[in-house]
Amino acid sequence: MHFITQLWSEAAIRAVCWTLVHSLWIGTLAAGLGGAVVMLTSKSSARLRYNLLGVCMVSFALVMAGLLAYEWSTEMQIGIKTDTFSGTLVWVNGLTLARMPIAGLEDRLVFFINQYSPVIFTVWLVSFLIKSLQFTAGLFFIQRVRTRRVQAAPPEWECKLLSLGRRLGVKPRVRLLQSELVKVPLTVGHFKPVILVPAGIFLQLSPGQIDTILLHELAHILRRDYLVNILQAMLETVFFFNPGLLWLSGLLREEREVCCDDIVLAQSPLKSTYLQALLAFQPYSSNRSESLELGLGGNALARRIKRIISQENQRLGAFEKIVLLGCLLAISAFCCKIKPEKTNVASSVARPDTSQAAGPTVLNSSATSIAHVVLPKAKKTHPTTTVPVADLAGTDTTQHFNSIRFIDNNHDIPNREMVVRDDRGNVYHLKFADHVLVKLRVNGEEIAEKELTRYDNLVAGIEKARLDAQAGKARAMKGRIPSQRYADMKTGKWGLPQTGKRNSRVKQMPPPTDISYDQTRVRGVIAALVRAGVVENASQVEWFGINENELLVNGKKQSASLHQELKERYDIRPKVGLFYGPIEMVGQGIILEKGDL
Known part of the structure; x- marks a missing residue:
């Protein structure tokens, strides 16, 4: 596990982890859209159904790419999810707060994902590498069947293939080979497509049946299905755990074969000839696992034959409808759940001198984490609308700041980097080098280096708030020790000092x-x-x-x-x-x- 955290930053691990988590409900929504397409287009053409299902698949991929970019930028900017505050001793307005419990299922789920994100990422990465090896092995198998134990087709069938290709409008030059390694006809390659048929097929089937088989494979080449299938397999390799995506991908593959069936039926005068050709390969197709190659096989062959006979598109089964409806209802219930009110953090372990002015929240963090708390409502309220960036340059030192968070840690003050939020909702990201402000971002907008001096008052106000909070913390610690000792005496925990050898200077x-x-x-x-x-x-x-x-x-x-x-x-x-x-x-x-x- 530590090996993973050395190779990847914690922010990157969390970004990938949250992207994978969000892909589950996004994949369910995509599957729901795919199910709606199947139900609403029962009398439409296979081409329309395939295009709509393809839009659902592409939309999922684009949303996930955008979500990964958003999560990545957010984690790199902030450094940690803001919900992972449970179990942290924090300072609010000079009060030492007890460990804050996690309220509600949503907070518990967020905390669990953040806490175990390295484990989740490691499990996914190992599984992804295994799937990638399988994907690569499939590519090597394709290359192998193209060159091993193959022989040229009879010249008359090569001429027939050329004639059928011209009839369909296939532009690339297509080779026709007999292979001893395949049991069903299939197409491999995009730039140099090859149709592989089982050895001896020209002696086992009638010329009309062979024509329909070649038309089906040429239809795949015409539609560029091989390239689409490769991209689809890559998406499945990344989101191998996503049931919604895998189900949608299965629908897309089945509709792809149906589209080619329609092209064959439009070119072939006899439907029965094509059905006989499909039935000839049914014993082999039931044991075939479709992945990268394209052909007549697959577990859905029986449904394709039924569709050709009845001329009715596939409909969703009762079980599929129930599962989809249940998943969509679960997502809706979770999204519409009313969040409980945040518990006030005013319950403290010990109170210092309350006559001192209240300071902001200063979060002490280790070198590997930053905590975040929800502040109680201040007695004096201010408008929550943010101020234009240009107007913030003249902010005076009396401005109120609600929180100060240090990126990485707060032990290297001369070279500190922190995120500050004021009572108007403005967010400042400051970076110092040897006590000199070198970078400032206000509400996400980068401030030019030559303009940084205009924000000296703002920096002075933040620095004053930080020092006031530190002073309040020191007073709280000074007043806490006697009361803690008294509590230990009452509970019987008071005893002799520890005899450990640790140097008190540490x-x-x-x-x-x-x-x-x-x-x-x-x-x-x-x-x-x-x-x-x-x-x-x-x-x-x-x-x-x-x-x-x-x-x-x-x-x-x-x-x-x-x-x-x-x-x-x-x-x-x-x-x-x-x-x-x-x-x-x-x-x-x-x-x-x-x-x-």
């Missing part, structure tokens, strides 16, 4: 929302120490500390090469180290005790 970062990522990193470091021969087994690791400058294990400094390897593998940066156990070193970063594993 500054521990605020705990992240979910320590599973850091647990994985600690276990990975311990495993690497065992592999490197530093210790014989994991139980011998009493403590270790790794920062930007050194790696210490049980008090012993390790080699520079091992330090560099682990530092790069586990994202160790200045002031963001990784420590385990009762450490005896100076540093700053994530600290996990033995009990945390």
Whole structure:
């Protein structure tokens, strides 16, 4: 799992994961549209039905591409879904808030997807790679049957194929080959199409039946079905888990064959001749898996024969109607569900001096996550309409800011990057380099570099709000310690100080929302120490500390090469180290005790 997070950023993983999740209901809607097409066009031509089903498929692909781009840009800009605030200790107007519960099914679902997005992404990626190998194997099989154990067709049938192609208007030169590897006629290739027929077919079927078979394959070439089928197979490879898309794709393949049947019947004087040719290959078609090649086979051959006889288009079965209706109703119920009111976050663990002016929300985050909370309504309300960007340059320092969020972390203040929201709904994305504003985006609009100095008042106001919030946090911490000790004494938890060896000079970062990522990193470091021969087994690791400058294990400094390897593998940066156990070193970063594993 850690290997995946090293190759892909967390934002990219979440973007792909949410795209895959949304594809389920979008695929269901596309399938619903496809079902409506089938029901409303029962008396229309197969060509119209095929085109409408194709529009549903293309619309799904375009929507998913746009959704992926949107999710990607959103994750890269913000860094995390705003609903993943559960379990985080946050500061609101100087109050230390308790861990906030997740209310409602929707919030729980969002939190679950965000928390396990690396797992979901890994499962999808492994399955996608397997499907891609199958897709590639299919392409190699096509190339193999085109060149292995084939022989030319009799000259008279090559001339017949040329004549039939001219009658249909097929422009590319088409080759006709007999193959010992195929059991049913099929067409492969787009730029250089080849029709492959089973060896000996010209001795087993009548000339009229062979004509209809060649007409069917030429119809595929005329319609460029092979290329469309390749693109369709690629879409199925990506969304292999999507039942709605797979069902819609099956409808499209079946209508494709029906369109070719109609072309054959329009050119052939006797319907019975074509039916006899189809029935001749029915024993082989039931075991054939259509994927990349095009031909007469497939599990839907019986329905095609029934359609040719009755001249009625396929209708949806009762089971298909029930499943589609149930899925659409479930989506409608979920979308129309009334969201419960957000619980007020004013219930606090401890209250500091309330005489101090209220500050904004400052979110302390670990190096790998950013939390987000819903603020309570302020006593003094302001219009929620955003102000034009040009008018914000003169904003004074008395402006109220509702939230300040740091991208990455808030421990490198000179080079900080943060997203700020004011009480009018304006969103500011600021980036500093050595305390100098180098980039500013207001409500999504990039501010030119030469115009940045006009926003000095805005920056000063944000900086003042940040410092006020930090001061409120310090006061809250100062007032919290005695009350916490008193609570421990009442509950019987008061005891002697711990005798651990950890140096008090180590500054521990605020705990992240979910320590599973850091647990994985600690276990990975311990495993690497065992592999490197530093210790014989994991139980011998009493403590270790790794920062930007050194790696210490049980008090012993390790080699520079091992330090560099682990530092790069586990994202160790200045002031963001990784420590385990009762450490005896100076540093700053994530600290996990033995009990945390």
